[in-house]
Amino acid sequence: MTKLERAKEKIKFAHPIAGIHVRRTDKLGEAAYMDLERYMDHVESWYDRYLLQHPGKQVIKRVYLATDDAELVKSANTKYPEYKFITYVSDHMSNAVNRNSDSAITGILFDTLLLKECDFVVVTFSSNIGRLV
Ligand SMILES: Nc1nc2c(ncn2[C@@H]2O[C@H](COP(=O)(O)OP(=O)(O)OP(=O)(O)O)[C@@H](O)[C@H]2O)c(=O)[nH]1
Ligand SMILES: [Mg+2]
Structure with a gap:
């Protein structure tokens, strides 16, 4: 089992899952600030559509949150x-x-790889990470 697979098990990464990349810290001096709500509006629409397409299914609305801001998680x-x-x-x-x-390098690497595995993502093109995903 690879390190990434072990991490996925540990954090209970499962589908369906939407992903968001919320870039903060030093990016605030480079690009426009995007509220969490701006991302979540798209996620909500995506889950609304998902639920319509899977009527009766019990869905845990998972969101993979990739960010450089620990406060945002809370x-x-x-x-x-x-x-x-x-x-x-x-x-x-x-x-x-x-x-x-x-561990920071692993963090950004796993975040990028896991966003890529999400069923739907919301990113900004003002971050190279978002563009890469
Ligand atoms: N853990 C984590 N760190 C991130 C994430 N996005 C950005 N970072 C951090 O932000 C750093 C961005 O590095 P930069 O050298 O500015 O890279 P860049 O190509 O300019 O990318 P952007 O600044 O995002 O456009 C990364 O090395 C991480 O430390 C993320 O999703 N998760
Ligand atoms: Mg940068």
């Missing part, structure tokens, strides 16, 4: 209790100092 859970946010949490989020550490 506020997302509070603001959207009907969604199950899944994150590959690295302790080095939000901490530009540690961005070159092994």
Whole structure:
């Protein structure tokens, strides 16, 4: 089993799942700020359509949240209790100092690879990570 597969098991990555890439920290000086709501509006529409296409199905509304802002993870859970946010949490989020550490590099790598596996994604093209996904 690969490291990525083990991580997926641990965080309970499963389908259906929508993914969002919310870039904060240093990006705030480079590009327009996008509220979490802007992303979640698209996610809500996608799940509305998904539920129409799968009538009667019990669906856990999973959202893979990829971000460099640890605070956002907490506020997302509070603001959207009907969604199950899944994150590959690295302790080095939000901490530009540690961005070159092994665990930070793994964090950005896994976030990118897991966003790619989502059934639907919302990203901004103002981040290279979003563009890559
Ligand atoms: N864990 C995590 N970190 C992220 C994510 N997106 C961005 N980052 C962090 O932000 C850094 C972006 O690095 P940069 O050197 O600015 O790369 P860039 O190509 O300019 O990418 P952008 O700034 O996003 O356009 C990454 O190295 C990560 O530390 C994410 O989804 N998850
Ligand atoms: Mg950058």
